[in-house]
Structure formats: structure tokens, C-alpha cells
Amino acid sequence: MSNWGKDWLFILIKSLTRSEKRQFTLYVNRLQNNADAKFISLFNAMDKMEEYDEQVILKQKITSKQQLSNLKANLYKAILASLRMNPSKKNVRIQIREQLDFATILYQKGLHKQGLKILDKAKQIALDVEEKSLALEIIELEKVIESQYITRSITGRADELIAQSNDLIIQNYYATKLSNLSLKFYNEMLTSGYAKSEEDKQELITRFSDQLLDIDVKMLNFREKLWYFKAHVWLCFLIQDYHNAYKYAKLWVTLFYEHPKMIQSHPIWYLKGNSYLFKILLLFKSVDKYIYWNAKLEEQLALESFPQSMNIDSQRFLLQFSNKLNIEFIQQTYNGSLLFVKQLQRGLNEYVNMIDEHHFHILYFKVASLYFGYKKYDDSLAYTERILKNSDYSVQEDLLFHTRILSLMAQYESGKDQHYEDFIKANRALMKKMKNKTQIHDTFMSLFEGLLGASVKDQKLVLERFVKETEELYTNRFYVRSILYIDVLNWAKKKIV
Structure with a gap:
């Protein structure tokens, strides 16, 4: 890369x-x-x-x-x-900030009326696009100017500014608290990983609920609702409650369709909401719903009015190609054209400095899984190698582990197993350093250790034992993510037949 x-x-x-x-x-x-x-x-x-x-x-x-x-x-x-x-x-935030700067210059020159006129227009724009922190900053400058430029309407004007200020303070408090909660639980997922038991789940729910005690949901407007839904999506992902994750991700995306102008003002959050919605639909393997929501997304992206920038374009690229790959995984027909993989690689080269390494690895892993599904094992190995040579044990350990498992499967299928034993040892070494190791990780590794050097007859016994041990684990919802792209159990069953 x-x-x-x-x-x-x-x-x-x-x-x-x-x-x-x-x-x-x-x-x-x-x-x-x-x-x-x-x-x-x-x-x-x-x-x-x-x-x-x-x-x-x-x-x-x-x-x-x-x-x-x-x-x-x-x-x-x-x-x-x-x-x-x-x-x-100049997105809307820059435009509002520019008007605020102009008003400040006019105020400093003593041109109070001109400054107030600009501020009033800028404030209305800020309120229209839910930029309430900027709106409050504008009101604070309005109050400074009004307190020095006395007019006959100062009494009514003062009451108006005070009312607007108080309302925005409440809205900004809600938005800040909810955004902090969302960020905290996002960080929780990165540092501690997903809930692995009912005890983990209940502890997270209690902590989350305690932070919402003073939030009046009826008082929430667009921006606050957005943070409210986002926070719930992160909680649901953490506790692996994917049915409610779907509910809140759907509310998140629907919120934008109910306020279409906000797609223009906040395109990144529109794209992110869709991204989480599609992640859940992939887990459910809901192909009809996936295609429905993807069609709605593509309809928006096709509009000339959809905002453009390097950042937006890179996020748009990630989402569109992830959807192409995900639909392949849901349908599992593996008989279409793979030309879009070349388009994907060109896009990755174009946005190499706009996309973080983790998202590169996710896409490479999906492509490797796709090639494995198409029985193109050499290509699958090539893409797993792209991840392995750019990763270390401190970066997304779960992704790294499953990349190694996929590589073992591709080596086994292709017959290119000259480094098989060394690879298994390296994977065991990785497991010892993993902070969030689970039973399913051990079970996967035991399978490939058992296959190593075994006769054809013994390999069948190893596979049968693995299937028996693993079928029960696959019913555990806390392991559902571990079988998303590489279904080792189904692969083992096919090898037995």
C-alpha cells in the first residue's frame, strides 16, 4: 500500500x-x-x-x-x-464563520447596524442547518453589540436574544452530552472490544442509561436526535444487540430523508448512518432490505446537488464498494464479474491518504474473502498478504486473526502449504497476545492444528469433531461477527462431504 x-x-x-x-x-x-x-x-x-x-x-x-x-x-x-x-x-460552516468574522470587523469599526444585519442573516442560516454552537456564538456577539448600541426596541430585542440564547444552551447541552456518550462508547469498542457475555452487556446498558436520565427526548431537534440515535447504535453494536442496532441505524438514516436539506449540510453523517445500517443488514443477510436501502442511497449520490470534496468522495467510495462486496457475501452466488475489484483498487490508490489503514484492511479482507468464495485461492492469498505485511499485533487484533485463518484456508485449498506449520505457530503466538480472545478463536486454531500432518482419514475425523464442537458456538449471538465473511463451519462441513 x-x-x-x-x-x-x-x-x-x-x-x-x-x-x-x-x-x-x-x-x-x-x-x-x-x-x-x-x-x-x-x-x-x-x-x-x-x-x-x-x-x-x-x-x-x-x-x-x-x-x-x-x-x-x-x-x-x-x-x-x-x-x-x-x-x-466553502461549506456552510465556513460561510457562517466568515459572516461572523465580517460582523466582528464591522463592530470594531463602529458600524453596528451593518454588523447586526450580517449577524441576523448568519444566525438564521446556522439555525436552519442545525449549527447551534455557531448560532449561540453569533447571539453572544449580538448581545455585545446591542448592549452598546441603544435603540427603541432594545427591551423587546433583549428578551428575544435571551430566549434564543436559553433555548440554544439547552439544545447544545443535550447535543454535547449525547455526542460525549457516543464518543465514549465508540472508544469503549476500540479499547475493550465487544461484550462477550450477559454480564458485560448489562454493565454497559446500566452505564449508558445513567447518562440519559436528564435527557428529555421530546426536546430533541434534528442535531440532538442524530446524536441520540448514534449513541444508541454504538451501544447496540457494543452489546451485539443487532435488532435494536438496526432500529436506531434505520432511525438515523430516516432522519435525513425526513430532513433532506440536512443531507447537503451534513453529508458525512448521512453516509456514516448508511454505513452502519448496511453493516447490520449484512449480519442479518437481508438481501431485499439491503438492495432497497442501497437504491435509496444511490439515488441521493446520483444527484448533482450532492456535496463533493476529497473527504466526502473518499467516504462515498468506501461505502459504495463495501456495498458491492457485501451484496456478493449475502447472495453467495460467486458467479458474477470481478471487474469491480480492479475499480476498487484504482480507488484505493486515489484515496490512499484520505482513508485510514484500518479501512484499507477491511476492504482487503473482504476482497480476499470474495476471491476465496470464487475459488481463486492465489488471489485470496495475495490480498491476505497485503494485510499481514502492513499490520502488527497492536492493530485490530480480531481482523488480523481472521485474516490469518482465511489465509490458512486458502493455503489448504490451493496446496501451497509449505509454510503451513510456521503460519499456525505464528497464529498461536498472536493469540497469546490478544486482549479479547474467545473460545471460538481457540476452536478455529485447534482445527488447523489438527489438520496439520494428519492423514486423509484423520483429517475427516478432525473436521467432524470441529463441526460438532462449533455448531453450538455458532448459536451464540456474541460470536455472530466472527463468521461474517469466513464461515469456517460451513467450509468444514463441505470438506467432510
């Missing part, structure tokens, strides 16, 4: 489009001073690089080694300032 390295300035420059680069050059040329000439030289030098190399810059004598860090920092700020001026990059 190639990338542009870890230099933030270099990554930012490489992410720029041609028009953005041209705009930056025009922006710097307007400033016209010697320091900005160095900006352009450094910018051009880094733009021509395939990989960041500090020595190339120093050889061109653009600046000294001592001054390079400072010049890079200033160039970074200048690029951001240029992007901020680009109308196509």
Missing part, C-alpha cells in the same frame, strides 16, 4: 487539484514579497516530488536547513488560507 509518507505539508500539496494549485500561485503572487517567492519555490519543488525528500529541497538552496521547518509551516498556512478563499471549498 503506497502512500505519500508522513510529511503533512507534502500530503496537503499532493491532495490539491490543478485549479487549487493555480489559485494558490495567484494568491501568493498578489502578496508580492521575498518570503512568498520562497513559498513558490518550495511549493514547486515539493509538487514535483513523488516522495518527500528533504535533501532535494536543500540541494536546490531554496532555504537553509535551519529555516526549512519555519518556511514549511508558513507555506502550510498560506495553502490553507488560499483554500479558504476558494468558493467551491
Whole structure:
């Protein structure tokens, strides 16, 4: 998995489009001073690089080694300032913030009426798109100006601002509390993993419920409802209550369809809501519902009005190709075209610095599983290797374990088992370091250890014993995620036949 390295300035420059680069050059040329000439030289030098190399810059004598860090920092700020001026990059938050800045300038010049007029328009936009933190900030400046610019309507105006302020304080309190709760349970999943027993489940539910005691659901508007649904989705994922996870993920997505303008204002959360909805439908293997909700998503994405940016486009790419793969897993026909995998790889190359490593691994694992389903074992091994060579034991241990299990299955099927024994030992070593090891992990490993070196007759006995031991485990809902992409039990049954 190639990338542009870890230099933030270099990554930012490489992410720029041609028009953005041209705009930056025009922006710097307007400033016209010697320091900005160095900006352009450094910018051009880094733009021509395939990989960041500090020595190339120093050889061109653009600046000294001592001054390079400072010049890079200033160039970074200048690029951001240029992007901020680009109308196509101005989402609604930037537009509101810009109007707030303009009003502040007018206030400082003593032009109170003009400042208040701008603030009133900006506040209405902020309220319309549920940017209530910004709306409250605008009201605070309105109160400052009104307290210094006395008019005949000050009494009524004061009451209006106080009422708006109090209402927003309550709404922002709810949003903050719910967003904190959502983040806390998301972090819980990353650090401690999913609930593995009824005791874990009840402890999480109690902690969650305690945080909602002072939340009046009837008082929640769009933004607060969004956080409310998100928090419940995370809880349900943690306790592996997928029926309620479906309920709240569906409410999350439906909330956007009930307020379609919010899709334009908050496209990332619209995409994320769909992502969680599809994860649950994949667990349920609900192909009809999956296709229904995917059609609604694609209808929105096809609209010219759907927002675009590198961040949005990368998330959109992830979701659309995940859906293609997931539908294959649900239907399990494994007789279609695999051309979209090449399109997927091109997209991964394009968004390499916009997508985190974990999502790369998830997609590689899905592709490896897909190739295994198509009995293309060499291709499956190639994609498992992409994960294994880029991972370590500290990154998504469960994904790493199942990647190794899939690799063992592909090695077994392909006959390329010369490193089979070493691979099994490495997997056992991984298991010893796993923080969230379960019985199903041990059962999977025991299967492949039993198959190692066994005769054909003995292999059948090993497989039969595995099937008997594992069928009961597969009824445990806390293990449902472990069989999502690689159904080892079904594979073992087919080997017996």
C-alpha cells in the first residue's frame, strides 16, 4: 500500500487539484514579497516530488536547513488560507464563520447596524442547518453589540436574544452530552472490544442509561436526535444487540430523508448512518432490505446537488464498494464479474491518504474473502498478504486473526502449504497476545492444528469433531461477527462431504 509518507505539508500539496494549485500561485503572487517567492519555490519543488525528500529541497538552496521547518509551516498556512478563499471549498460552516468574522470587523469599526444585519442573516442560516454552537456564538456577539448600541426596541430585542440564547444552551447541552456518550462508547469498542457475555452487556446498558436520565427526548431537534440515535447504535453494536442496532441505524438514516436539506449540510453523517445500517443488514443477510436501502442511497449520490470534496468522495467510495462486496457475501452466488475489484483498487490508490489503514484492511479482507468464495485461492492469498505485511499485533487484533485463518484456508485449498506449520505457530503466538480472545478463536486454531500432518482419514475425523464442537458456538449471538465473511463451519462441513 503506497502512500505519500508522513510529511503533512507534502500530503496537503499532493491532495490539491490543478485549479487549487493555480489559485494558490495567484494568491501568493498578489502578496508580492521575498518570503512568498520562497513559498513558490518550495511549493514547486515539493509538487514535483513523488516522495518527500528533504535533501532535494536543500540541494536546490531554496532555504537553509535551519529555516526549512519555519518556511514549511508558513507555506502550510498560506495553502490553507488560499483554500479558504476558494468558493467551491466553502461549506456552510465556513460561510457562517466568515459572516461572523465580517460582523466582528464591522463592530470594531463602529458600524453596528451593518454588523447586526450580517449577524441576523448568519444566525438564521446556522439555525436552519442545525449549527447551534455557531448560532449561540453569533447571539453572544449580538448581545455585545446591542448592549452598546441603544435603540427603541432594545427591551423587546433583549428578551428575544435571551430566549434564543436559553433555548440554544439547552439544545447544545443535550447535543454535547449525547455526542460525549457516543464518543465514549465508540472508544469503549476500540479499547475493550465487544461484550462477550450477559454480564458485560448489562454493565454497559446500566452505564449508558445513567447518562440519559436528564435527557428529555421530546426536546430533541434534528442535531440532538442524530446524536441520540448514534449513541444508541454504538451501544447496540457494543452489546451485539443487532435488532435494536438496526432500529436506531434505520432511525438515523430516516432522519435525513425526513430532513433532506440536512443531507447537503451534513453529508458525512448521512453516509456514516448508511454505513452502519448496511453493516447490520449484512449480519442479518437481508438481501431485499439491503438492495432497497442501497437504491435509496444511490439515488441521493446520483444527484448533482450532492456535496463533493476529497473527504466526502473518499467516504462515498468506501461505502459504495463495501456495498458491492457485501451484496456478493449475502447472495453467495460467486458467479458474477470481478471487474469491480480492479475499480476498487484504482480507488484505493486515489484515496490512499484520505482513508485510514484500518479501512484499507477491511476492504482487503473482504476482497480476499470474495476471491476465496470464487475459488481463486492465489488471489485470496495475495490480498491476505497485503494485510499481514502492513499490520502488527497492536492493530485490530480480531481482523488480523481472521485474516490469518482465511489465509490458512486458502493455503489448504490451493496446496501451497509449505509454510503451513510456521503460519499456525505464528497464529498461536498472536493469540497469546490478544486482549479479547474467545473460545471460538481457540476452536478455529485447534482445527488447523489438527489438520496439520494428519492423514486423509484423520483429517475427516478432525473436521467432524470441529463441526460438532462449533455448531453450538455458532448459536451464540456474541460470536455472530466472527463468521461474517469466513464461515469456517460451513467450509468444514463441505470438506467432510
